[in-house]
Amino acid sequence: MKGLKFILAGILFGIVMSKSEAISWFRIQEMFRFQSFHMYGIIGTAVVLGAIAVYLIKKYKLRDFQGNPIVFTPKEMSVPRYIIGGTIFGLGWALTGACPGPMFVNIGFSYWAIFVAIGGAIAGTYMYGVLRDKLPH
Template sequence: MKFIKFLLLGIVFGIVMTKSEAVSWYRIQEMFRFQAFHMYGIIGTAVTLGVAGVALIKRFRMRDYHGNPIMFNPKEKSVARYLIGGSIFGLGWALSGACPGPMVVNIGYGYWAMAIVFFFAIVGTYLYGLIKNKLPH
């Protein structure tokens, strides 16, 4: 029962993703073809809210669910690293028509083919975990 608020938040997230059409394969393809602003508006809103959220967390020194302080560690500034990683992520997103959030929402919406995409996202994450120490960071 302690996690019911997280379950409810996930349900609300799924509803918002569905109603905003952010889980629509058509909308995602439309974005990658530069045919519409719809997804760029959603992504821009998410980035803006994320920046504001991080600023509030830092300003008020907020704590996590267990009472630990939320810490933000500085990231290594490497243009090549982010270009390569972003390109791999974007290629997977364009080919599958979904990023991680919409994958799960689409499965819940009844698009069972997304379970294949989700399975391979899990496999890819696992494989990254296996070779992470061998990669330049």
């Protein structure tokens, strides 16, 4: 029963992703071709809500489920790191028509071809682990 809240959060996430059409490869292609504001609106809303959530977490010094304080550690801004990583992520997103979260929602809709994208994501994550010490951080 401990994991029930996470299952419910996942179900809610899947419903929001499907109802907002964020799992649609067509909507993602529209975004990368600058043909529609739809996905930019979804992403912009997520950024604003995330900023509000972080503000509230910091202001009220909220704690996680185990009672530990939630701490945000600043990262060093490394421009090449973000350009290279963002380019790889964006290319994968554009080529597959799926980003990591909605990929799993697509499984729920029986879009079995998404397993190719998931396999690529897993392989990319593995390669990052192998090459991590050689990459700019």
